[in-house]
Amino acid sequence: MAYTKSKAENSKSSSSGVVEKRVWFYSLLLTVQYGAQPLISKRCIGRDVIVTSSVLACEIVKVICALLLMAKDGTLNKAFKEWTLIGSLRASGLPAAIYALQNSLLQISYRNLDSLTFSMLNQTKLIFTALFTFIILRQKQSIQQIGALFILILAAVLLSIGEGSRKDYGSDNPDEIVLYGIIPVLIASVLSGLASALCQWASQVKKHSSYLMTVEMSIVGSLCLLASTYKSPDGEAMRQHGFFYGWTLLTTIPVFVNAVGGILVGLVTSYAGGVRKGFVIVSALLVTALLQFVLDGKPPSLFCLVALPLVMTSISIYQKYPYRVKKKEA
Template identity: 40%
Template sequence: MAQQQQQQDSSTHAAADNQKAIFYMLLLSLQFAFQPLLTRQFTPQNICRSTVILCQELLKFLLALLMLSMSGNRTTALTGWTVTSWVTVAFFPAALYALQNIAALEAYQNLDALTFNVLNQTKTLSAALCCYLVMGRKQSYLQVVSLLLLLLSALIMEKLVTVDLFLGSSSSTPSLQLPEWGSKHWTHGVAPIMLASFISGLSGALSQRNLQAKGGGRNPYLFSMELCAASSLILLCSLVASPDGQQIAQDGFWNGWTASTWIPIFTNSVGGIIVGLVTKYAGSVRKGFALILGMFLSGIVQALVTEEGVSIEQGIGGGLAAVSLWMHATNPPVLKAKVE
């Protein structure tokens, strides 16, 4: 009787967790789909990007602190914490994250939502490469194929590869086209998001290695707070000699800001918390499906609320990116059993 009750309680608990997983995955998909559109709509082109990043990091810090306090593990998480451990674990990844945020914000303002989301998924390539170089994590054969497919989707989106092959043309292979390399689309859109994607993979691998070096005992909310604090300190120091610092000194910190500027800052900060909740309740594999749904939602939103619509290249590139994410998430490498 007791065993039956225990099984029933376990089943109820699993069902509750599954409901939470679905709910948080839907939230992540919506945030992923709308974030580029919100940032492009409500972040003025002439705004000082460093002020946006500073406020974003501060809000993330406060949200992580709130979540840490609500979890009831604040005292345990802070046990043994030192400035030295903070510098060792968080500072270099934080510097990379700060650069990544600035590059991503530049791309947000100059790319449509669907193109941004597809190109942003090339961070899977950099994550795989950096995890292998930093941690020795290998990819399965199908995962390698999926990464190449993801690269192809990016090339198609940017019209570096034509879609004749996919449209049934007599051409047997896709052909290369020469883009206008000096256009703002490339210099202020594609280049920044590719840089941000590579930095994302590198900083993620370094963070994971540092956390494992500490025995895996560091609280994730505390680590988020450490990253935010380090990123803010690095960014503040950089303002001393940077053009953004001169702009702030001349025009003021809030120049170009409106009340609506806080909308994408808030949604981006909340998105960081949602990613952690999806990982907790759904796992990394199902998180990939949430991003796939978000990618398709971004295409639907772009078609409905903007005049840009969805081009053939974007449709094919987005579909290939979705398939590649699904392949990568569902085909992890098989660990070989050790022969004694």
Template identity: 35%
Template sequence: MCLLSVQFGLQPTLTKTFTPDGVCRSTVVLVQEGLKFCFAYIMLRISGAKQSAVVGWTPNQWIRVAFLPAALYALQNMAALQAYQHLDSLTFNVLNQTKTLSAAMCCYLVMGKRQSFMQIFSLILLLLSALTMEGLVPLESLMFRSSNVSTSQVDWNSTHWSNGVAPILLASFISGLSGALSQRNLQSSGGGRNPYLFSMELCSASILILGSSLVFSNDGKRVTEDGFWAGWVPQLWIPITTNAIGGIIVGLVTKYAGSVRKGFALIFGIFLSGVVQAMLDQSHGVSREQVAGGVLAGVSLWIHATHPYQSKKLKNA
């Protein structure tokens, strides 16, 4: 949980600092997925579950279970990488938590999983935190004061919105949908699928999909003309490695600590990203809107994690 908080809080800063603007995003995501595959394989070997994990495994099962979520994850990673480069750490992490809203909606549509009244309230609070941080809901209105600020003052054509806010909201929605599909596929396969094996399946499918897309995309033309490593710098391996390790840590925390404690780890990660931003960007620091949005997001995650839905049978038991 401590590692997850640190990785979650520092990842936006590391990515924005060490990722060159001109680097080909497809090559970054490809290498990141390959590195994540290696880490998952190492953890599978260390856990001693390699033999039991592959019993009954078939290519058809891999295609059925992993390819659609992998395609969504690949698109999510591309959008998130663009947002990393155009948003500050605190804004990225708070807006990224809107994936809780999309996950709840998609889990209900895909799997029929319901939310409690308090969880629905927390999701509305989470949406309010994002709107407050972006100035769409004036901070004064939360304090029940009159305000002359209107949403018409928001520059919708700015690169902050087109290259930052829009990509991270897209990535968050895709994260909820792909997570719901992955959960359904895991449960439909008997619930005993090894998480490291599933990570390897997702990574290998993502690599195949992204590699094939290079044949038709502008990134593929750039790789052909300038080479695969065009625009790369040695420091770029720092955010790639931490992001790959973070994917493994999330799986471990979810499995052994549970989603409630994972929510607390993410709350501390939001706080940490705000502290880091205030220390590194002393000229701008952290605005009142960002503080309010971060607090609302933290409260939302706490409410959602501590008030799970209970069926009427459990309530009456």
């Protein structure tokens, strides 16, 4: 009996180790993708390219890649047979709608805030992600992990100062700054945390495939985007000049890279949760600074150099001190 129990525990430990290695691999890939995406987009997407066309193309590629991956691992037929509209809307519809609203709020906020203030306020989504993960999934954080989150936010603020201080634009009217700048970005941060927790709930509790969620959310997001083109400047431009106006072969590179990033986000959220994704996003800012130095010869700012050990420390603390349930004394 003891041998059987020991064997089961070893098997469980081995499985947990494989999952953890997979999480680190996906997180590393996502960090590199997030960090490289701004530089790739800047070099490959011309100013004439209609933004909505590149976003829609990315969503289409994301759906195709997710379906191919599902076919490869043999889950496509099963997912197709078990798929229901109600189940899909319950798992992916709400997060997709929330993300669509969040993106609209961020666009409004970015126009009315200087980039430094915007970047710093946008980092509050890490706190809301941890909060909603606790409310929805009852996933608690240890005291050390909460401290690690605040260290990470401090690092994100420093990185935002280093990058954001290079640009300074926004509204000069104090009322507009609060109403159309600060309030929208804070609401967007709350929505981001909620959507991330809902995605984690669907994948970990309801066992909804991360690939299937990617497909569903991309389709819902694309429908919302298409609806917005009815009276938007981008919609008018596409009707006048065509969907691929301004495109070159280079334009397809960031579209594919971004699509891969979208799939990786789903995998990281599914296996590790939304809080871990927050660590990836902040770490990616360091990758961007490094690539700027390598490719453009632009040295990292002092803020970036200070933030680097903070990010490494926060990640180390968060992994080393997970929340543990206290055993009741007999």
